Amino acid sequence: MKVLVTGGAGYVGSFTVRRLLNAGHEVVVVDNLTTGRREAVGACRLHVVDIRDLSAMGAVFEGFRPDAVIHFAALKSSEESLRDISTYFDVNVTGTQNLLAVCARTGVRRFVFSSSCAVYGTPQICPVDESAPARPESPYGETKYLCERMIASYAQATGMRYANLRYFNAAGAADDASLGEHAGPGATQLLPVAVRATLGLPPSLTLRIFGDDYPTPDGTALRDYIHVEDLARAHLQALERLDGEDRCGPVNLGRGHPVSVRELIDVLSDVSGKNPEVVVAPRRPGDPGLSWADPGLALRRFGWSAERDLHHIVRTAWDWHTRVPASLE
Structure with missing residues (x-):
């Protein structure tokens, strides 16, 4: 399968790219390298492009013609989003809207979205399952929920299969220390x-x-802390099993x-x-x-568990x- 990965030079994205390549998929990465790192994608093709640049994104898609997209590219700090609301909506929402528009134009059939447990806010009941109401408590969480809704709307209009993967707290590194998280002095994780x-x-x-x-x-x-390798595997399993309408929608990823x-x-x-x-x-x-999380739906839908x-x-x-x-x- 030809898979385009946005944010593939970032933390969870780079682990997922590695898994996709090992599984035999043809992969292209789009990342503006604001936080991503070129060396994290190895020899994989990388386009240094911002997802807000609709023209540049269109050129990448026309050149590669992906069958599927895995979308990681986003800003991701709840705390920071409270200080810079406009940038979070611009990058996360406008960027995703651009991406979906190009997907619709070029006939992408599968779309896996890196969403977040932040859409739940503070759940009324834990463990929380996907039927719980979305009550984000930060602009970051709000942007993720808005993106989920946009993806569902585009999918309904185009027939695209999708999974909105609401994962909890990603952590950990490769067993051989060959890949991991880069977290500078300003990190909040x-x-x-x-x-x-x-x-x-x-x-x-x-x-x-x-x-x-x-x-x-x-x-x-x-x-709920979840190992980054388990998250990467979940993206691959979701992508490969998006073969029925009943598999579309939000799915929790946690231990x-x-x-x-x-x-x-x-x-x-x-x-x-x-x-x-x-x-x-x-x-x-x-x-x-x-x-x-209540991660039961991921097991039933994609055969995945941490x-x-x-x-x-x-x-x-x-x-x-x-x-x-x-x-x-």
């Missing part, structure tokens, strides 16, 4: 931030926990196991043999206190960041 604090790297030598007054066993927020902030820090301490200095800060706007546990996630992240110090620069 808990695990690389915790690794940075554990190694005593600036800008902060302490690890901040945002809120310890949530209604959870230890007072810290609960999340279905809630993990508190303090639990994650404890596992990192076990893996690293070090204890970061921890301080408690006020809750962060836009962050839900409780969020973990295979790697929390210790594996943390160990591979620690190995990656300590073997590749530039990943934290």
Whole structure:
């Protein structure tokens, strides 16, 4: 299958590109390299193009004529989106609209979208399944939900098969430390931030926990951490099994196991043999206190379930960041 991957030089995108190539698919990557890295796609064809550039996107599609698209390209910080709403809507929504327009014009038949559990906000019931109402609590979550709705509308009009993959907290790295997440000093993702604090790297030598007054066993927020390799495999399985209308729609991707902030820090301490200095800060706007998945639909629809546990996630992240110090620069 000829597959075009937007954002394929980014974190989850690059792992998915590697899996697609290993499965024998012909792959082209579109990435503006704002956060993506050229070396992450290896020898795969890369077009350095912004998805907001409709003309350039059209030229890429006309030259490649993909059968399918996997769409990762987006801005992805809930916290940042509160400070820069217009840019988030421009990149995430306008960019996706451009992409869908080109897909419709060139006859793309399969579309897999990198959505987010942020569409749920703070779920009323956990584990949360796909029938729960969308109540995003940040502009980022709102953009993802708007994109889901646009994709469904285009699919209805064109007959395109699609999957909106709502994944939870991506983390971890390749077992051999050949690929992983690049998270610089401004990163907000808990695990690389915790690794940075554990190694005593600036800008902060302490690890901040945002809120310890949530209604959870230890007072810290609960999340569903999923290994990036499991996520990449889910994209491949979804793509290859989008052969019926009943398989279209939103699908959760998570382990279905809630993990508190303090639990994650404890596992990192076990893996690293070090204890970061921890301080408690006020809750962060836009962050839900409780969020973990019911991943049952992914198993029923695509035969997918997560295979790697929390210790594996943390160990591979620690190995990656300590073997590749530039990943934290």
